Amino acid sequence: MKFVVDQQVEDIEMPENLKLNTFLQEFHSDCPHPECNFGFYGFAFGQSPFPVPKLIQNALIKNADKGAYAAVPGIPELRNAISKYNKHYFDMDIAPNRIYVGPGTKELIFNLLEILHGTVILPTPAWLGYLPQIRFLKKNYHMLPTRANKKISPSDLRKLALRLQDRQKILILNNPNNPTGLLYDRLELEEIADVCKEQNITVISDEIYALTTYDFSKFVSMAKIYPEGTFVTNGLSKSHAAGGYRLGYVIFPQHAVDLKTQFKKILATEYTAVSTPIQHAAVAGFEISNEMNEYFEVTRNIHQIMGEYTFHALSSIEGVKATKPDATFYLLADFNSFAPDLQKAHILTSQKLSEALIVHPFHTAIVGGDSLVLERTDFSARIAYVDYDGAMVYQNYLENKPKSNAEKIEFVKKNAPKVVAGLDMIADFFGKLRKDALYDTESSSSVVVP
Amino acid sequence: MKFVVDQQVEDIEMPENLKLNTFLQEFHSDCPHPECNFGFYGFAFGQSPFPVPKLIQNALIKNADKGAYAAVPGIPELRNAISKYNKHYFDMDIAPNRIYVGPGTKELIFNLLEILHGTVILPTPAWLGYLPQIRFLKKNYHMLPTRANKKISPSDLRKLALRLQDRQKILILNNPNNPTGLLYDRLELEEIADVCKEQNITVISDEIYALTTYDFSKFVSMAKIYPEGTFVTNGLSKSHAAGGYRLGYVIFPQHAVDLKTQFKKILATEYTAVSTPIQHAAVAGFEISNEMNEYFEVTRNIHQIMGEYTFHALSSIEGVKATKPDATFYLLADFNSFAPDLQKAHILTSQKLSEALIVHPFHTAIVGGDSLVLERTDFSARIAYVDYDGAMVYQNYLENKPKSNAEKIEFVKKNAPKVVAGLDMIADFFGKLRKDALYDTESSSSVVVP
Known part of the structure; x- marks a missing residue:
């Protein structure tokens, strides 16, 4: 056959x-x-070479009996923990109902690209995972080559956006950046955000490396600068060295209520929910602790x-x-x-x-x-x-x-x-x-x- | 915004x-x-009301430290265990490289529908999960209402297939069946398979309830009757009462080599791999044991x-x-x-x-x-x-x-x-x-x- x-x-x-x-x-x-x-x-x-934090391992061990399906957006304990994690580390007030948990940041970005209409702007060099998703979903996309400093040039972004016909444009921002290891500072983010506001550009800010920032006081989330237009993704894979656990989350912009309903449909249609024991384990990884x-x-x-x-x-x-x-x-x-x-x-x-x-x-x-x-x-x-x-x-x-x-x-x-x-x-x-x-x-x- | x-x-x-x-x-x-x-x-x-088997829980506990990304199609131990499970319970010789593991049968069926071109034939009544997937993927589809006995009528299937223009048609067979609880016996499957061969219909046989068959000697997999055209999906969710673990598998037809390559791309693009600790836990669920x-x-x-x-x-x-x-x-x-x-x-x-x-x-x-x-x-x-x-x-x-x-x-x-x-x-x-x-x-x- x-x-x-x-x-x-x-x-x-x-x-x-x-x-x-x-x-x-x-x-x-x-x-x-x-x-x-x-x-x-x-x-x-x-892949981070470190072992999964003991706290997370122990929480997984304690929750091996959790065989029931979890709620689609994530278990309440986990969404609460992620909310407090964002407050503590990123100084952001994110209500738990703006947080959706998925089986890895990769799949959540895929789901966002499924749901969001519009042309994707992909700054290059880029993590090798975005482009196959964009292509598979048959989305229009444009590369945005970075300048010699390997960072997005706001004026190049503006020029590109002006050329695009779509009423919605989606910028994939990866900060801190894979592959360059560079961090966008507050001023740089503000300049990018100004263009995004002006040109009606939605941002998917992949901040999976946020907690690896060497001078952590310098990290600022794009959702702080441009809260009305930014989706933030993060998870356990890099800062928690648990890529194999497969758990990520996305934060929705505050007023995207209808969009959350649409997104929930996608998750329910494609994968129901993230593994329940893994979600319980992740709670320990996002709760604030000395360990x-x-x-x-x-x-x-x-x-x-x-x-x-x-x-x-x-x-x-x-x-x-x-x-x-x-x-x-x-x-x-x-x-x-x-x-x-x-x-x-x-x-x-x-x-x-x-x-x-x-x-x-x-x-x-x-x-x-x-x-x-x-x-x-x-x-x-x-x-x-x-x-x-x-x-x-x-x-x-x-x-x-x-x-x-x-x-x-x-x-x-x-x-x-x-x-x-x-x-x-x-x-x-x-x-x-x-x-x-x-x-x-x-x-x-x-x-x-x- | x-x-x-x-x-x-x-x-x-x-x-x-x-x-x-x-x-x-x-x-x-x-x-x-x-x-x-x-x-x-x-x-x-x-949802099965029983606890997750202790064997599976213990295997999860033992593998809480497995934080590294797993291979896309699944870890070798798990694919081997699933191969032997199919031999032992379903009397089928399935090479491990024909088995792909996913975060639940639901997502694997979604992935199959993403990859397989053609019109979907959905017998009704049906599990409530298939239709949103088919609609989201904008696939052509036709319902195939069952007769009074609530089973697919082979002659109705033939009549419908003859009307369809697509050179490839995909029948979603759910056996044992949700919602009816009915099992297709060997003779019934053979009659359906005859139509499928004649009309070039690919079968996705969702056999997630196989091991719940009350008189288990009566269960026959469609892949035994129609090996050249059947994709079988199964997993931990129903027979192992671990729906919340999120682990399923799909068996590819023996000669679908090129298709496996395509499928692997999809999995790598969308979710990388299933949670590594969960995969190790699943090994215990598929290995043959008295427990x-x-x-x-x-x-x-x-x-x-x-x-x-x-x-x-x-x-x-x-x-x-x-x-x-x-x-x-x-x-x-x-x-x-x-x-x-x-x-x-x-x-x-x-x-x-x-x-x-x-x-x-x-x-x-x-x-x-x-x-x-x-x-x-x-x-x-x-x-x-x-x-x-x-x-x-x-x-x-x-x-x-x-x-x-x-x-x-x-x-x-x-x-x-x-x-x-x-x-x-x-x-x-x-x-x-x-x-x-x-x-x-x-x-x-x-x-x-x-």
Whole structure:
């Protein structure tokens, strides 16, 4: 029997992280060098290395007997906890009935895109998950390339909005940003909000990395600046290191009453509700407690130490530009100054660069530019600095907090040897590439294109 | 700010169970009679009353630390366990790579409908979840009303298929059936499969109630009869009484290799994967064990005892026809012979009948015909016989298994007094209705229409 597949399904591409995943799995099993049994230096996966907070684990354990269906928007305890969490950490008064819980922020963003009519504005580079959703839903969309500072330019946003015919436009703002690790400060948000108000742009503000902001006092939610037009999404996946639990939430703008009814229909039609035991576990993650406070502080401090090391290591490679992360566990590295050398080595796309880095002897996994919604020929890459044993490093940090710069470098070398080695490999790769290009001796090239 | 909502979202109706839920909540809080603090006799909710099997709870407890994202199609242990489960209980050889795990069967059916091109054939009465999905996805669809026996007529199916232009047609088969409780036997499935082969009809066989079949030896999966064209969905929600866990699976036809790739894209685009701790818990639910065997046997025996009592109680009301359930915890009661009496009492639709039954003094919640995709004026209703304390009844059954008919009736009276009282209320309601209609004294009507 031959099955006929709907056209829009055929048209969407496999999300790039899955492609990469498959590629890495195949590579790993195929490498013929016995000394390479360590696999690869992992800068590719956007997953926090820390264990799920004990508080959350214990709440899950205590609620394993909750087999009944939960209410569609989420259990009341959880919506209340999220409301208080928003008050405590983000200084926002969000009534629990403005909060909807879903099986991950990803699905909630998908649901918002299902419900909201209009053209999507996607600033680039971008997290690799938005575009397949937009394409699958056959929505009109426009990229909004960021400027050299890798942030949205309000005047570019205005220009683009003026060109769009749709009476509703939807800006996907990801703050703090994946892949750049950058944070939009209050002033920058205000400038963006001014354009949004003027041009009637609805904002989906994906703030899943909010609590990872290294100097947390600097984080401001877009919903504080532009409450009438902003949907905020957040969840357990990044700040709580529980991506596998699958729990996110969305905050609706205060006056979107009718929209909430519509949204509830979507959730009821597609998935009923989030897993009940998981919802009870999440309550513990959003309730204010000393344990969670410590967890946020320790993990963000470690992310910052790893991020600074990574930033300096990459910036010290001549020709590499990197964003200096304010949050998350990523930065964006720009290798475009090597474009002529890469072309000489027949590396013409960012995908090929990723492939050249993953093979022997470099064994280094990065997420290349086209996965970040950049041009295929843009040699930028997301570097996730998370390849270490999170439980152990958390403990080591608690026992002996590094203070000086020298102590922090020592901390990284001791606790994240694979991060250090992988960054060395990237330096080696580009060093050899430049050397080869200088001698222009292609036949003896030490960079082998698979 | 005014938000513009996509038209297909506006067009779908709230799934009827949610409407009912809201109605019941409002009713409960509004009832002015202090003696009514018990709320209502619940025949409306399709939820197993039993506790989640200890084996599953313990597996969840043991895996609370699993915070990492799972593989998109499901963790290998779970796909293996589901494969063996299908071998053991359904005598089917299903390679694990034909199995995809999702956050509930509902979402997997939605995903199948997203991916499969073609016109949907929906036999009625039907579970209230399919139609909002079909409408939201703007799919072409046709109802296929069942005959007097409440089963699909193969010749009606053929006639309908011949009228449809689409080269691919999708039949939603729900076996055992919600709302009727009926099971299609092998011969009936073969006759349906013959039409499907002849007319190139793809089948989504929703077999979520398979393990509740009272005489389990009689259950046959459609995938055994029509392996080349059947997608089977099943999960933890009904047989394992863990609807709140949100875990289902779909089995793909053997040769649908390309389709699996497409499906994986959808899952990755919409929700990444099912909650990792929940997947580990589910392994214990699908692995073959004496505990699960006993659980299936005890719970289906209790469902059968409750079902037989309910069937006889309803059938003994003059003018009521009821399906005699072979599985599930539902039956379909047909009150259409009361149509003239109902009309006299200004009860013109099944929704109004539900409302008349829920108010004082009847306090009885049923799911009316239009929620089951029947005509609004069809006075049929789904009766779910689950309003009892499942944990206690399970224990009582183990301690003293009723054998004779008299013992079984005694068992129901002792263990499910609300089921007994609710059925008495339904008898009262129709008794009064007929009496009022005979005297035709509308002003003194004892049936009050709210």
